[in-house]
Amino acid sequence: MILARAVEVSRHYQAVRALDRVSMEIHAGELVGLLGPNGAGKSTLINLLTGLRRPTAGRVELCGGDPRDPASRRHLGVTPQETGLPPTLRVREVVDFVAAHYPDPIRRDELLDRFGLADLGKRQTGGLSGGQKRRLAVALAFVGRPRVVLLDEPTTGLDVQARRTLWDGIRSFHAEGGAVLLSSHYLEEIEELARRVVVLGGGRVLADDTVAAIRGMVGVRRVSLTAGELPPLPGVVGVTHVDGRTHLLTADSDAVVRALVTGGVGFSDLEVRPTSLEEAFLALTGDGGPARVPGQPVEAGPEPVVTGADG
Numbered sequence: 001m002i003l004a005r006a007v008e009v010s011r012h013y014q015a016v017r018a019l020d021r022v023s024m025e026i027h028a029g030e031l032v033g034l035l036g037p038n039g040a041g042k043s044t045l046i047n048l049l050t051g052l053r054r055p056t057a058g059r060v061e062l063c064g065g066d067p068r069d070p071a072s073r074r075h076l077g078v079t080p081q082e083t084g085l086p087p088t089l090r091v092r093e094v095v096d097f098v099a100a101h102y103p104d105p106i107r108r109d110e111l112l113d114r115f116g117l118a119d120l121g122k123r124q125t126g127g128l129s130g131g132q133k134r135r136l137a138v139a140l141a142f143v144g145r146p147r148v149v150l151l152d153e154p155t156t157g158l159d160v161q162a163r164r165t166l167w168d169g170i171r172s173f174h175a176e177g178g179a180v181l182l183s184s185h186y187l188e189e190i191e192e193l194a195r196r197v198v199v200l201g202g203g204r205v206l207a208d209d210t211v212a213a214i215r216g217m218v219g220v221r222r223v224s225l226t227a228g229e230l231p232p233l234p235g236v237v238g239v240t241h242v243d244g245r246t247h248l249l250t251a252d253s254d255a256v257v258r259a260l261v262t263g264g265v266g267f268s269d270l271e272v273r274p275t276s277l278e279e280a281f282l283a284l285t286g287d288g289g290p291a292r293v294p295g296q297p298v299e300a301g302p303e304p305v306v307t308g309a310d311g
């Protein structure tokens with residue numbers, strides 16, 4: 001069963017094309033990562049799926065209906081990128097206030113316990129640390145026993161311990177059959193939680209597949225060398241120049257080295273090494289910035305380089 005879906009969705013903000021014909025869906029019980037750099041369109045997509053904004057073109061669905069219809073949102077939990085909490089209310093009062101909106105809310109103590117907030121129930125939210133506020137804001141998404149939860153960069157500003165606590169809370173919801181879409185800048189974070197990842201860059205879906213498949217597809221290595229101008233080389237997905245050295249990101253380092261040698265390129269200090277996940281992600285997303293709407297000054301977005309079976 002599909003709980004949230006975008007079909008050929010575009011969203012423009014004046015000259016900026018924040019999303020460009022994006023299609024993706026979240027099935028019941030699925031935990032999906034939404035990965036992309038700043039400005040990739042992650043928040044825009046989440047805002048469309050939660051009904052906070054309308055698409056410029058295309059269609060969004062939530063629980064089989066229009067996300068702007070309250071009936072569709074009854075089974076939705078959401079934490080936006082920034083949340084305001086009433087500073088004079090105590091943590092447990094905030095939870096109770098939100099719980100009062102739902103027919104069968106989760107028990108307050110159980111919720112606070114799941115998100116590592118058990119000791120903070122009596123504290124006013126204004127006196128919480130940034131990380132504690134963030135954990136509370138995320139926990140609130142789960143109060144109404146939703147079927148699908150959309151979390152926009154839930155772990156921003158959290159230290160390692162707080163992040164792990166939050167992940168555990170998300171995992172336990174998922175283990176009970178809940179569906180989650182969670183945006184992040186970090187493959188490592190997505191990898192901790194999700195098997196499937198949708199990669200956004202420049203407002204487009206660059207990949208939609210398992211984390212393992214994307215790692216495999218990218219399989220990027222870094223070939224570094226000191227050389228003059230290089231001819232076109234096979235399979236190179238990114239080139240950077242740092243301190244007089246050239247770094248080539250490629251899925252086939254053997255082919256690149258062969259081409260360098262057979263092409264008679266003069267080079268020295270050749271080094272080939274695997275890339276980190278972060279570098280692989282950058283290779284996938286390019287600069288990841290927003291595309292421009294036709295008729296406005298053009299700034300090319302990256303081409304989609306990977307499309308998965310669901311893409």
Ligand SMILES: Nc1ncnc2c1ncn2[C@@H]1O[C@H](COP(=O)(O)OP(=O)(O)OP(=O)(O)O)[C@@H](O)[C@H]1O
Nearest residue numbers: 013016018036037038039040041042043044045290
């Ligand atoms: N209300 C708005 N008005 C104008 N432009 C906007 C608005 N909201 C988003 N944008 C632009 O749309 C593009 C996509 O933004 P969005 O916030 O969806 O990206 P993101 O992937 O969530 O980024 P981040 O990781 O930085 O939160 C950006 O270029 C952004 O500046």
